[in-house]
Amino acid sequence: MGGNGALNIAARNPGMFKSVSAFAPIGNSSSDQSEFCGLAMKSYFANDPEAAKSFDCARSIKSAAQMPPGLIDVGTHDGFLKDLGTDEL
Numbered sequence: 001m002g003g004n005g006a007l008n009i010a011a012r013n014p015g016m017f018k019s020v021s022a023f024a025p026i027g028n029s030s031s032d033q034s035e036f037c038g039l040a041m042k043s044y045f046a047n048d049p050e051a052a053k054s055f056d057c058a059r060s061i062k063s064a065a066q067m068p069p070g071l072i073d074v075g076t077h078d079g080f081l082k083d084l085g086t087d088e089l
Helices: 003-012 035-044 049-053 057-063
Strands: 020-023 070-073
Touching: 003 020, 003 057, 003 070, 035 049
Parallel strands: 020 070
Antiparallel strands: none
16 A cells, blocks of 8 residues: 555544654645556546545645544655645645
8 A cells, every 4th residue: 555545544544643754645635736646547447526525634634523643754855745745735
């Protein structure tokens, strides 16, 4: 599981985890701003943006009843940094 999945699971299961960590997660996977994420989500969800939004960890976190303490780490030299959307987290 990647960081997006870990953050989604933590957001959707309040009180189940003591902490959550994500390393270079795709932070805003349903955004049209990211060519990398946009192409992946369109392929995975058959070009259905509403379905893609349900797996966007930034949206899940914002609507979560409770989130455990967490660590999100992204390398400053990551070639996909501008596409990850981690500023939404």
